[in-house]
Amino acid sequence: MSKPKGFEKPAGVRDYLPHVVTKLRHIERNVLDCMSEWGYRQIITPTMEYYDTVGVASSTSDRKLYKMLNNRGTTMVLRSDMTTPIARVMGSVLKEESLPVRLSYHANVFRSIEEKAGRETEFFQTGAELVGNDSAEGDAEVIALAIASLQAAGVETFKISLGHVGFLTGLLEEVLPDQTIEQEALKETLLNRDFVGFREQLAHFQLSSEQRQELEGLLRLRGAQDICRQATALSSNPRAIASIQHLCKVWEVLEAYGVSEHVMIDLTMIGDFSYYTGMVFEGYAAELGFPVCSGGRYDNLLTQFGRPVAATGFALKTNRILDGVNLLLPQEEAPVLIAYDVNSRREAFAHATELRRQGKIVITEHIEATHRLEPSADTHPLTVKYSQTIRFTDGQIISI
Amino acid sequence: MSKPKGFEKPAGVRDYLPHVVTKLRHIERNVLDCMSEWGYRQIITPTMEYYDTVGVASSTSDRKLYKMLNNRGTTMVLRSDMTTPIARVMGSVLKEESLPVRLSYHANVFRSIEEKAGRETEFFQTGAELVGNDSAEGDAEVIALAIASLQAAGVETFKISLGHVGFLTGLLEEVLPDQTIEQEALKETLLNRDFVGFREQLAHFQLSSEQRQELEGLLRLRGAQDICRQATALSSNPRAIASIQHLCKVWEVLEAYGVSEHVMIDLTMIGDFSYYTGMVFEGYAAELGFPVCSGGRYDNLLTQFGRPVAATGFALKTNRILDGVNLLLPQEEAPVLIAYDVNSRREAFAHATELRRQGKIVITEHIEATHRLEPSADTHPLTVKYSQTIRFTDGQIISI
Numbered sequence: 001m002s003k004p005k006g007f008e009k010p011a012g013v014r015d016y017l018p019h020v021v022t023k024l025r026h027i028e029r030n031v032l033d034c035m036s037e038w039g040y041r042q043i044i045t046p047t048m049e050y051y052d053t054v055g056v057a058s059s060t061s062d063r064k065l066y067k068m069l070n071n072r073g074t075t076m077v078l079r080s081d082m083t084t085p086i087a088r089v090m091g092s093v094l095k096e097e098s099l100p101v102r103l104s105y106h107a108n109v110f111r112s113i114e115e116k117a118g119r120e121t122e123f124f125q126t127g128a129e130l131v132g133n134d135s136a137e138g139d140a141e142v143i144a145l146a147i148a149s150l151q152a153a154g155v156e157t158f159k160i161s162l163g164h165v166g167f168l169t170g171l172l173e174e175v176l177p178d179q180t181i182e183q184e185a186l187k188e189t190l191l192n193r194d195f196v197g198f199r200e201q202l203a204h205f206q207l208s209s210e211q212r213q214e215l216e217g218l219l220r221l222r223g224a225q226d227i228c229r230q231a232t233a234l235s236s237n238p239r240a241i242a243s244i245q246h247l248c249k250v251w252e253v254l255e256a257y258g259v260s261e262h263v264m265i266d267l268t269m270i271g272d273f274s275y276y277t278g279m280v281f282e283g284y285a286a287e288l289g290f291p292v293c294s295g296g297r298y299d300n301l302l303t304q305f306g307r308p309v310a311a312t313g314f315a316l317k318t319n320r321i322l323d324g325v326n327l328l329l330p331q332e333e334a335p336v337l338i339a340y341d342v343n344s345r346r347e348a349f350a351h352a353t354e355l356r357r358q359g360k361i362v363i364t365e366h367i368e369a370t371h372r373l374e375p376s377a378d379t380h381p382l383t384v385k386y387s388q389t390i391r392f393t394d395g396q397i398i399s400i
Numbered sequence: 401m402s403k404p405k406g407f408e409k410p411a412g413v414r415d416y417l418p419h420v421v422t423k424l425r426h427i428e429r430n431v432l433d434c435m436s437e438w439g440y441r442q443i444i445t446p447t448m449e450y451y452d453t454v455g456v457a458s459s460t461s462d463r464k465l466y467k468m469l470n471n472r473g474t475t476m477v478l479r480s481d482m483t484t485p486i487a488r489v490m491g492s493v494l495k496e497e498s499l500p501v502r503l504s505y506h507a508n509v510f511r512s513i514e515e516k517a518g519r520e521t522e523f524f525q526t527g528a529e530l531v532g533n534d535s536a537e538g539d540a541e542v543i544a545l546a547i548a549s550l551q552a553a554g555v556e557t558f559k560i561s562l563g564h565v566g567f568l569t570g571l572l573e574e575v576l577p578d579q580t581i582e583q584e585a586l587k588e589t590l591l592n593r594d595f596v597g598f599r600e601q602l603a604h605f606q607l608s609s610e611q612r613q614e615l616e617g618l619l620r621l622r623g624a625q626d627i628c629r630q631a632t633a634l635s636s637n638p639r640a641i642a643s644i645q646h647l648c649k650v651w652e653v654l655e656a657y658g659v660s661e662h663v664m665i666d667l668t669m670i671g672d673f674s675y676y677t678g679m680v681f682e683g684y685a686a687e688l689g690f691p692v693c694s695g696g697r698y699d700n701l702l703t704q705f706g707r708p709v710a711a712t713g714f715a716l717k718t719n720r721i722l723d724g725v726n727l728l729l730p731q732e733e734a735p736v737l738i739a740y741d742v743n744s745r746r747e748a749f750a751h752a753t754e755l756r757r758q759g760k761i762v763i764t765e766h767i768e769a770t771h772r773l774e775p776s777a778d779t780h781p782l783t784v785k786y787s788q789t790i791r792f793t794d795g796q797i798i799s800i
Binding site for chain 2 (some may be wrong): 003004005006007008009010013014015016017018021022024025027036037038039041042043044045046047048049050053054066067070071074076078088089091092093094095097098100101102103108112121122135137141144253256257259260269300305306323335345348349350356359361362363364365366382383
């Protein structure tokens, strides 16, 4: 094992240079402001949590958790999501708090992954949780807020795919009763959005043509509100029926929000966290093949933290939006350079203060320091053109 | 070793509830905005770095570094400061960048400590680095920016103590030549601001009365500009003299900034990082016994990352300001509650959108959910009074 070189940073993590930070901060601020307008208030939790509590409850697979030992030999993890730490907070410092509680966050989370090109082990999520509301109104509020948040982030064209864990589970239990292995294999293909794989799996199983039809029918259950009716006809399993009825109600509330045009019901949706118990959704931006947000209902997670209440929420995949989406950003302001000699410090600094008061960015430089070549922007990512250069000599402005 | 309970978080880390986050975000935003006005642009670096590079260079003692192994068995650390990662960035992605470079950050850093009451292992720093400027002008700019940053954070009354590593080192080398152990022992007491301990150490050493006088004289070298003259008289060591001459120049520039009233020269100052090579300073708020900011010149650190250039910078101790200083904060806005029945969703949501557009915070609740008791704020830290409740029934506003 060779020692890393001085200039190396670990694989899968990133240095965000100023022009990227500007974009990231723009997303962060606009989305958090949007959530704040909806009554969601920001929370910050620690980077490290106990493995035995938040780590285990997080639904991140064990090999993807970053683990470490603390002074006392207790296993710690770097948080892999924010939903689980917030569940812990709801069961501790906020355990007396009356419900519903609305919380938001912008945080870095960690997943240990094979070092592949382009995969990140540390990345940002910007999200919201509605705790203590078990209704279709609550689910719809969270979806409507996800839509408003994507818009606030600057994502112009996107579609929300909406499904329900209970419908899929009910349907599979009906068609493949007690065949847990087969059920899990099919869920795995759906989780990966691998519909070819799903059909191949079906071909392998011993199924009547009726069973196969019923399961293949699932793949066609993608569209607007009429999917609700079709789905009701597909299954007679009570859990599947209750789930689809709930989804119909959510749709109705989304129509009242005036956002159903952004939503597509997709009953192959299963959600990427094992703690989801009800509706699940993902948001896809027009230009990208992977989701830019995901969310769902998790009515059992808080029970693990001693507070058995329903909850629903979502997170934007902030890094994917940062990298993949063309956002309309305000032009960065170019700074003013004030160059001064030793006899003009007072005047130069006073002028700088005055310009800063007017909201300008001002760099002051002792005059010898300013005789440098203008480098090209290619090899010099920080290079900015000055909007103006003001020179002070012997206490006087000599050129503007 | 007992398993942690579900509600427990690790010792030394913190959950920041919304009213605290508001205060923290206020400091963060105002300070970063101030730094931006001075031409300092934000950078974000990874939470994890290689132990062998950033970990070793960080000057955080080994036992205070949080270490962990990655997939490949390489030792990683959670960053213990931001100056060292920025030095790495200057030696890699920014190695072609023309100088000077001005960077700012707001970041959480980690120090593994004995679990004592009130000591934090994860906390925020908000800071700035000026890379590629080796002059007194550069040092003064950083001190003046630290002063502007404290003011932007809302710290009203504070004092900056300014010293120089070279003066102290030169003086000790002059009086106690080659007595490294004694030199280090004296430096340790000064680092801890333990002047009684300093005198006790002196009493233990075999010193002439002249030597003792010279070293005790150090403790009196605290005050305004006239300290420069007194200090020059105290030592004939070339390094000590060059250092004090540099400090006199810094003072002169600070006077031009109009901020010298906030500064006190204190030649017992040594700086809390071993990578400091020149001037060092700490800021003390009126109400607090510990520093709220610290900084200094570190001309050798970047050499370890392949870019031998001078640099100077500082960081606010953001958590101490958050907890210890009474800041003047804008009053948090109380939300409007819109309660609606199933026949009024459209009207209620449209009204909410309109109020949010006007900048109001609006919470919508299905009407059955709003018949809850108003809890007391003591046990319910999130409790907010609504500024207004608007009820919609059958599509009409029935009460405001």
